[in-house]
Amino acid sequence: MSSLTIALPSIGEKQPARLLRWNDGLTRFALSWPFPLAVLLIWYVAAEYEWLPPQILPPPSMVASTFIDLVRTGELPENLWISMWRVLAGFAAGGLGGLALGVLMGLSPTAKDYLYPTFRLIAQVPSIGWLPLLMMLVGIGEALKIILISKAAFVPIALNTYKGLQGVSTRFIEVARVYRFTRWQLLSKVVFPAALPQVWNGIRYGLTHAWLALVAVELLASSEGLGFMIVYGRQLYQLDVVLAAVVVVGAIGFALDKILALIEQRLLRWRTDGF
Amino acid sequence: MKSIRETDLRGFVLPVAFLVLWYVVTALQLVNTKLIVPPGAVLDSAWKVVTSGQLLGGLQASLTRDIAGFAAGSAAGILLGLLLGISRWAERLIGPTFHTLKQISLFAWLPLLSTWLGTGEAAKILFVALSAFYPVALSTFEGVRGVTRAQVEVARVLGFNRWQLVSRLILPAASPQIATGLHLALLYAWLATIGAEYLLGSSAQGIGNVVIRGKATFHVELIIVGMLLIGLVGMVLNRLASLVESRVLHWRGPVH
Numbered sequence: 001m002s003s004l005t006i007a008l009p010s011i012g013e014k015q016p017a018r019l020l021r022w023n024d025g026l027t028r029f030a031l032s033w034p035f036p037l038a039v040l041l042i043w044y045v046a047a048e049y050e051w052l053p054p055q056i057l058p059p060p061s062m063v064a065s066t067f068i069d070l071v072r073t074g075e076l077p078e079n080l081w082i083s084m085w086r087v088l089a090g091f092a093a094g095g096l097g098g099l100a101l102g103v104l105m106g107l108s109p110t111a112k113d114y115l116y117p118t119f120r121l122i123a124q125v126p127s128i129g130w131l132p133l134l135m136m137l138v139g140i141g142e143a144l145k146i147i148l149i150s151k152a153a154f155v156p157i158a159l160n161t162y163k164g165l166q167g168v169s170t171r172f173i174e175v176a177r178v179y180r181f182t183r184w185q186l187l188s189k190v191v192f193p194a195a196l197p198q199v200w201n202g203i204r205y206g207l208t209h210a211w212l213a214l215v216a217v218e219l220l221a222s223s224e225g226l227g228f229m230i231v232y233g234r235q236l237y238q239l240d241v242v243l244a245a246v247v248v249v250g251a252i253g254f255a256l257d258k259i260l261a262l263i264e265q266r267l268l269r270w271r272t273d274g275f
Numbered sequence: 276m277k278s279i280r281e282t283d284l285r286g287f288v289l290p291v292a293f294l295v296l297w298y299v300v301t302a303l304q305l306v307n308t309k310l311i312v313p314p315g316a317v318l319d320s321a322w323k324v325v326t327s328g329q330l331l332g333g334l335q336a337s338l339t340r341d342i343a344g345f346a347a348g349s350a351a352g353i354l355l356g357l358l359l360g361i362s363r364w365a366e367r368l369i370g371p372t373f374h375t376l377k378q379i380s381l382f383a384w385l386p387l388l389s390t391w392l393g394t395g396e397a398a399k400i401l402f403v404a405l406s407a408f409y410p411v412a413l414s415t416f417e418g419v420r421g422v423t424r425a426q427v428e429v430a431r432v433l434g435f436n437r438w439q440l441v442s443r444l445i446l447p448a449a450s451p452q453i454a455t456g457l458h459l460a461l462l463y464a465w466l467a468t469i470g471a472e473y474l475l476g477s478s479a480q481g482i483g484n485v486v487i488r489g490k491a492t493f494h495v496e497l498i499i500v501g502m503l504l505i506g507l508v509g510m511v512l513n514r515l516a517s518l519v520e521s522r523v524l525h526w527r528g529p530v531h
Contacts, residue, residue, distance in 0.1 A: 031364075032371035039372075056390060110285075117286030118293075125506035126466040128473065132490040132498045136310060215380040219474055227383075234386040242386055250379035257378065 058240040066240040067247070076229075080248060083214060083225040086142075090149025091210040095203065098154040102161020102202070106195070107187075112162070119158065127152040127213045131220060140221040145214070152213035153206035160202025164195035197268055204260050211253055226252075312495045320496035321503075329485065330504060336480035337468050338508070340396070344403020345464040349411040349457055351404070356415025356453075360422075361445065377409050381467065385474050394475040399468070406467035407460035414456025418449025451524055458516040465509050482508075 040060055046052060047059035054062070070076035101119065105112040127148055138144050168191050176190045218227020226245050233241030294314060300306055301313035324330045359366045359373070385402055392398040422445055430444045446453075472483025482501055489497030 028367060031367040035368050036372050036375075113285040114288055118289040121290065121506075124510050125502050126462075126469065126509060128466060128470050129486075129502050129505040131473070132486050133495070133502060135490060136493075136495055136498065212380050212382065216382040216470060219382055219385065230383060230386045234390055237390075239387075239390060242390070246379060246383045246387065249383045250375065253378035253380055254375065 055237040055239060058243070063240045063243045063247075066238075067244040070241070070244055076244070076248065079225050079229050079245075080252070083218065083227070084252070086145050086225065087149060087210050087214045090146045090214070091153045091207055093146065094150030094153030094210065095157050095206055097150065098157030098202070098206065099161055099199075101154075102158040102199070103165065105158075105162045106165025107191075116162075122151075123155040123159065127155075127209065128216050131217065135221060144221060145217050148217050149210045149213045152209040156205035156209055157199075157202040160205065161195070161199045164198030164202070165191060167198065168194040200264055200267065204257070204264075207256055207260060208253075211256060215249060309493070310495065312499075317496045317499050320494070321500040324485075324497060324500060330482065330500065333480055333482040333485040334504060334508070337472065337482040340399055340403060340471075340481070341464050341468040344400045344468070345407045345461060347400070348404030348407030348464065349460050352408045352411025352413075352456065352460070353415050353453060355408075356412040356456075357419060357441070357445070359412070359416045360419025360449070361441070373412070377413070381406050381463075382470055382474070385471065389475050396479075398475060399471040402471045403464050403467045406463040410459040410463060411453070411456040414452045414459070415449060418452030418456075419445055421452065422448045454520045454524055458513075458520060461512050461516050462509065465505075465512055469505055 043057070044060055047054065047057050047062075051057075058066075067076075101115065105115055105119075130151060131144075131148060134144050134147055138147065172190050172194055173186065176186045181189065214225075215227045215230075218225040219231050222228040222231075226249055229245040230242050230249075233239065233245065297311075297314050301308050301311060355369075355373070359370055384405060388398045388402055388405075392401065426444060426448065427440070430440050435443065468481075469483040472479070472481040473487055478484075482504060486498050486501035486505070489495070489501060
């Protein structure tokens with residue numbers, strides 16, 4: 001890191017008392033509302049006075065009631081469930097494959113020499129670029145979705161795992177040698193923990209990419225799922241359905257990210273002791 | 276050096292094995308050759324579509340879109356990132372909304388954009404811009420946040436005005452992060468360009484359209500050539516970005 005961008009631990013910032021800090025959080029929370037509320041108001045006014053036809057801009061109340069309807073009829077939960085299943089299956093398959101390949105390339109230079117160039121080749125074409133070819137090869141069934149999502153998760157996880165393992169400082173390994181660690185101890189006590197932050201980074205990217213790929217593949221080739229709801233709503237000019245589905249897509253993305261952040265806090269807790 | 280040469284060759288083992296397998300399998304008619312076309316046919320039609328200009332025309336159209344969207348999106352991203360980074364109030368007012376909206380998976384915007392703007396050039400470029408916007412805004416914000424109080428105080432002592440503060444201190448100090456964001460945005464913009472072409476507009480020019488048309492007309496060769504081209508462009512963009520990055524940030528010296 002350059003000397004210019006090292007963030008000093010908040011010198012000069014006044015250290016608020018506990019109560020004050022709580023107050024600060026409250027202010028923060030309160031201040032986060034005016035902007036979205038203003039947007040909502042403009043949206044409401046624009047829809048109310050029909051600046052745009054309701055097919056193109058449905059009023060917020062309509063989106064809300066559509067949302068409730070979709071939940072009540074089970075349409076939304078059903079499609080959501082299908083999408084979630086796809087993303088988790090694809091993420092699990094691609095993630096495990098990515099971890100395996102990353103570890104293999106990270107630990108064995110020979111394996112890396114053989115596999116890395118091909119891996120780069122596959123990674124170079126963005127996931128959505130694979131879609132037409134995969135459609136030809138495996139059809140537009142469930143396999144297509146799982147494969148594409150796996151690929152999207154696979155690449156960042158494999159890459160970060162490999163780089164993370166490679167970046168483990170030789171000094172750590174030397175210390176481990178001095179302590180006469182066995183090979184297994186070296187891996188489990190030194191190499192893997194040291195690589196964990198970057199591996200975890202890869203996992204987070206992998207999940208984001210998987211979610212991105214899911215929406216793309218469902219938009220292009222699907223007859224159920226959140227992405228399909230969006231396409232379907234758009235074809236029927238039911239923008240209320242589209243917007244409701246988009247909100248859910250955002251909420252799930254948010255939730256997935258939060259869950260991983262929470263796990264990270266637990267998993268990498270030891271790291272905060274460093275500074 | 277012998278060892279480097281050896282390593283280079285080992286990287287070819289897998290692709291070559293794959294090519295041989297592909298050739299053998301199609302030559303012996305072990306698979307449906309309509310679906311899995313022989314490598315020779317791919318090469319043949321690659322040559323044909325490249326020389327006919329179909330692919331290159333598409334490539335040009337796609338790159339124009341890509342660059343227009345990238346430029347617009349990253350300019351907006353730097354501005355918003357700067358605003359959020361400098362102003363506490365802006366960060367408190369807009370920040371939460373921004374961080375919430377960024378969770379919406381990129382492609383989910385596409386149907387909305389196409390309803391509002393149609394499936395023409397405007398919708399595509401806006402989508403590409405949106406995809407470039409988020410990484411740039413986020414990394415600019417982080418870069419600006421990394422400027423230390425001490426640095427700002429020095430600038431105050433030197434009597435910098437607001438503009439000087441931004442142009443001489445904040446932007447240069449945040450430039451490594453901004454560069455990272457731009458780099459990421461370049462890759463996302465290319466992905467979005469292809470995605471927009473897949474999902475919107477079937478008659479327009481574009482490399483994505485060529486691929487989709489290849490799929491619709493069952494020309495697997497066309498799809499493969501298109502894919503390779505998409506990958507190649509992504510790779511070139513990536514290399515270029517790395518090159519520019521290391522040049523522009525030269526003053527920082529080696530990173531690690």
